[in-house]
Amino acid sequence: MEHFRDPKMNALVVRPLVERLYNPDDISVVYCLLANRVSFLREQSKEVHQSVNQARAILCELLASRVLRRFHEDNPGPQGLLLLSHILVEGFDPFQGAPSHMERPANRPQWPGSGDTSGSERKVTALELAIVSESKFFISSAACQRAVDAVHNGQIIYTPLSFMDFLPDHYKRRPISLYDPRTAPLLNHHRLIVPRNRNLIELVHFVILLVLYVMTMISRHSEVNMWEFAFCIYTFGWLLEKMAAIIEHGWAVHAQNLWAFLDITFASIFGAYFILRIYDFLLDQLHSGYGLPILCIAAPVMLTRVAFNLLPNNLVFISVHAMMKDFTVLTFLATWCFTGFLLALQWLVSASNDGNEEFSWYVVGKWMLWIWFGLDGEGIEESVRFHIILGPALMIAFAFLGNTLFLTILIAMLTNTFSKIVADETAEIQFRRAVLTFEGVKSDSIFAYPPPFNILALMVLLPLKLVTTARIFHIVNVALIRTLNMPTLLLISFVERRRLWMQSRRASGKRSKWQFTSLSPHNDVQAVFKSIPPTEISDIIDQLDPLGEVPILEDDLMPTMAGDNPQSKLRRWRMLQREGHRRTDDTGAWSSSSSIKNE
Template identity: 60%
Template sequence: MEDAYNDSDALLDHAAIEDGRPQRDGQKVGEHFTPDPHANLPVYTTIHRIRKLVIASIDDPYTLDQLKEPHMNVHTVRRLVDQLYDPDNISIVYCLLVNRMQFLHEQSYQGHLQTVSITRATLCELVATRLLRRFDEDNSGLQGLLLLANILVAGFEPFQNAPAEVLRQNPNAPQWPVQKRGGYERKLPALEVAIISESKVLLSSSVCQKVVDAVYRGQIVYTPLSFVDILPDHYKHRPISLYDPRKAPLLNQYRLIVPRLRGMIEVCQFAVLLALYVLAMVRRQGLTITPYEIIFGAYASGWILEEFAAIIEHGWNVHTQNLWSFLDITFFVIYGAYLTMRMYAFASGRNYLAEDALNILAIAAPVLLPRLAFNLMPDNMLFISLRAMMRDFTVLTLLAIWCFAGFFLSMKWLLDGSSENHTKDTPDSATISKWMLWIWFGLDGTGIERSVDFHLVLGPSLMIAFAFLGNTLFLTILVSMLTNTFSKIVADATAEIQFRRAVQTFEGVKSDAIFAYRPPFNILALLILLPLKLILSPRWFHSVNVAMARTLNAPILLLIGIYERHQLWRAPSDRPLGPSKRSRLFPWTFSGFYPHGDIQAVFETDPPETSLDDN
């Protein structure tokens, strides 16, 4: 099995030479682990050089549009681009984005420089975008695409090649060496820094989207840099390279981490989860644990394990940029409460808790059904806006609960102070909370009518003040905030959509071996392979992992191999790599049943050069 792996890597390198494509930097045929080809770049020095230049260039606040004006573009932006551009230093974009993060951090606590720091952060992003475009202009073809991929997805470290005295002054740096990766520890790619700093101008640029699209389709392949792997298998490290399916093995489990293919698999997995959930709820039998519930529990546990691994793969900041992350977290909480209560009821014999556990599981339906819609339509502006508005709504609601808790305490203490007048109709704490909630949403005014039960004068005064502040002032603020958020997103819809695509693409490339196993087999793989890792050598553990992954995913890998050989990449070596305009596996089309089919069909076949030269 391992020999097959070595042969496949050798074929990839041989194919790179035959097709005129650049060979992988530092990669020798048959070598298992490639040293970092960019380890000699002066990242630490470049970061501080950029910071010095940006601070010297900007002393006043400017907007992005003002920075793009001809005067500022010539005297500030273009001058920085000319000073920083170095064809041999591909870490320059990463260093600019690191400075952007630092300026954004400084604006949160340096009030006197808040607007200036935001301008400096914007300038760093704008210069990084222009530098990326210059790299693209100076390097064309497949070699240029590979260079751009190294700029965006190769890993760098802020303290890389820092002077010895700097490291002595910072004993805690570098940080988080969680798992050994042969020199790739503590490294972050520029694409990840752009995501967590929300550099939407850079991510929506045509050059960046070209690389994102190549990674999304699997034309650019590499081993991603992750924070923690639940099931680590770092025996082989695949450097950034161009993929040719004609020279790769038919059962290539690396294709399971291609974002486009992985996205299709994840949608199918979630559809299965939703179908099992519906079956478990429709066929439930009260206290009896049905086979449908057992199957759903096993599959849902495996699905949650995969989602948990995705969270820790690149950290919480990156995962929360995903469109449906808040729905996943909500389902985690609901399923965790259901499973805990169900298991406790089964172990203790308290049957009433089993019914409550199923009732808790029933409230997962409003989470799972919209989640499927989010998966199927990730570029829909309604869903993108809904995610941002949910964040604002949650923040404002928590602030309102915090502020209006004083009204509840006042009413509660007024009621306790008049204990001699207590009757059966005296409201308790739950009733007071219900009245306040109804007033908050403008549903019922019972609380205002019964406010005299607290105090003849102070009770109505408190209720009326709460109704005015809550139902009128806070809800007006909430509507204004949500309207403003929606307007901002719609005004820059293209950048928002491309930003979400970049997030999905970056998160789709996984390094954890656990992602090679479909739920619920990932639980079995974790229980079997994790103990084996303590016993076997890295080479043998890698061989066992590859054998199991290929065996369990053989039908999927076979379909992927056939699909990519016949549809995605062209076979002749004199034609460029890329998606074909028409499927070679299914050569027929249905344009004859479509009245405007000829408009599309005319572009399916490239015209001869002689016909283009006639004019």
């Protein structure tokens, strides 16, 4: 990336491509560039032309960010924000504009009752492609962050695209638009899918799940454990919600979530617990069975998950999520080699002693595991009982490979991953926030029903959708959603209207007599920078930095600064106008003096 941002490369390659690709009337250019980046990254896995494809992918990301910045500069204000949102979250069909004779893939199988034949399941958004391709430079740009913040706060509202819905209700599909609380209804069920509200709601759902889990474990020795029954029912509803989230945007997007691997771990533990609990019930051994001990090991997963939810922007948790992939792959390879040494030792003792002395798999595995972690060397001492020469050789080779080499490689890989994250901390945090924002906007109606009511909604409303019209189903669905979520909707409406009221009071200059936040000796320092300077002061500031004295290549070194300020283009135009008037006045004065001298 730094190579393409060099001034010479910027002037010779990047800027001409941006000028050629940028079209104010075509908002699909950013999507096309990111789609090409995804394609180049997939081709990068091949050994042939690997570096070339990697360079092309980086160039596509840089061009996409520059083109988006041009849209950002040319369209300030609320309408510009709306245009950026159309560029990032409006869906595009990859085959859109292709000739009719081109072969297209067959339609994907749809969920019963979806009734969506518009082909929206084919469409993909530019923001989704940026997340899948991990375009962190593009997402961390000022233009992209402006749109992401607006979607996250609910300023931009829209009906997202989805791969498949469990409980589809697309009778009224909302276009991308600006949200106005003054014209919104009091019980606006669409505010349940605003990412900021959705993250808080999901946190409350998980806290309820954690409370039920703790109460289940506390009362696990009682005769009738109603807490366990409530925990199982609620967990099934919570898992249904997570399954719908994975299916809606795909695993590639959901896996970018910080706590995705924790959810999968908890789902696996609960599945094993539930199967063993049914087995205990059939054998009439509920108090001394196998299910509850399995459920005990979910405690570290659930408490860690709460910490991830409370601190999603913490660098440590972001690093843990990034390092889990490397750690899992390397541990799998080490375990595979571990199994090879275990088989070799078992077959070696059988061949050497003719079956007179055998060691169990458990004993040999324990010796090797202790050597792997550097805890005990008993396995090396006992290795002569396998074979006088080959036994110690295998054990010592395993100690070198498993303990010394494996740990060295593991520490080096994790350190490299952590250093990369720390070097670009801001981009990592903004990327994770974009993932939460994109995944927080839900299309499926199943998310509007809190667990375990989503199970009842799926059992009742899905058959109802098959026998009624789309309008009747929409009316029934909205009525049930507003009834079940009435306290939440009233609270959201109150908070949004109060925030709007506070903003209007600040704009009108009305302040209450007592404000705790005003009790600070530094308020005047903050207020002076928020006030708008007079016009003559702005003109003096502009004259201190004339545009004509700035070289072209030096101006190219500051694209980020111009992109961060939406008024940069307006200021540059004013400076050009001032430079033009100044040169005209100087020319006129020189012409007048020359004519006087000639006379």
